[in-house]
Amino acid sequence: MTFGMSVIYIMFICLFAMSCSGRKVERTILPDGLVLADGDIVFRRGSGLMSHTVVAADGGRYSHVGIVVDSAGVKMIVHAVPDEPDFPGDIDRVKMESPRKFFSSLNANVGEVMRHADKKVAHEAAREAMRLYRCGLLFDHDYDDNDSTKLYCSELVERAYLGAGVSLTEKRRHDFIVPGFHFEHVIMPSDIYENSRLRTIARF
Numbered sequence: 001m002t003f004g005m006s007v008i009y010i011m012f013i014c015l016f017a018m019s020c021s022g023r024k025v026e027r028t029i030l031p032d033g034l035v036l037a038d039g040d041i042v043f044r045r046g047s048g049l050m051s052h053t054v055v056a057a058d059g060g061r062y063s064h065v066g067i068v069v070d071s072a073g074v075k076m077i078v079h080a081v082p083d084e085p086d087f088p089g090d091i092d093r094v095k096m097e098s099p100r101k102f103f104s105s106l107n108a109n110v111g112e113v114m115r116h117a118d119k120k121v122a123h124e125a126a127r128e129a130m131r132l133y134r135c136g137l138l139f140d141h142d143y144d145d146n147d148s149t150k151l152y153c154s155e156l157v158e159r160a161y162l163g164a165g166v167s168l169t170e171k172r173r174h175d176f177i178v179p180g181f182h183f184e185h186v187i188m189p190s191d192i193y194e195n196s197r198l199r200t201i202a203r204f
Helices: 003-021 049-058 119-134 153-162 189-193
Strands: 041-045 064-071 074-081 093-097 110-116 174-178 181-186 198-203
Touching: 041 189, 049 174, 049 189, 064 119, 064 153, 064 189, 074 119, 074 153, 093 119, 110 119, 119 153, 153 189
Parallel strands: none
Antiparallel strands: 041 064, 041 110, 064 074, 074 093, 110 198, 174 181
C-alpha cells in the first residue's frame, strides 16, 4: 500500500469511527444578528428522549423555556434544566448561560424568541429572574409549583413574570403523565406560549 493510500485509509477509518460514535459537532442554531431584550422568553426543542416526552405530554411546539436577562451589560439566558452539567459533579439547578450556548445544536433543533408587549413588565421580570438565579436554587424534579425552594423551567419563567405582577400562564396547567410518573398541575411550555401578550420575534 502506498503512503497516499495509507493516509486515505486512515482518514476513512477515522470518519467511520466518528459517524458510528453518534457525536455531533456543536454549533448554535441562534441566527446571527438577532437582538435580544430583557424579559424575552426563549423556547427550544431538541432531539433527545426527554424533549420528545415533554412535547408529547404538552402537545405544544417546545420542550424547554428560559428568560433573557442583563448581566453587566451582556444578554444572557436564565433557565432551570436537568442533565446539562457545566462541569463534573455539577448539580441540576437554575443556571445562566449565553444565548449561543442555550441554543446549542447539542440541545436544540429548533427555537423561538417571544417578547411581552409591556417593556416595563419584561424588564422587571428579567430582574426577578436574576434574583432567582442568584439564590442558587436547585431544579425541581418533583415539578411541584407549590414549592418555591426549587424550580423547573417553565415554573421559573412564570415566577419571574409574577415578580413583575403578571401571570403568563393565567392558571393554564397540565397533568404530565409518562410511564412510571404522574405529575399533576404542571406548568408546561405551551402554557406560557399561549399568552396573548407575547409576540414572536424570531423562529428558527
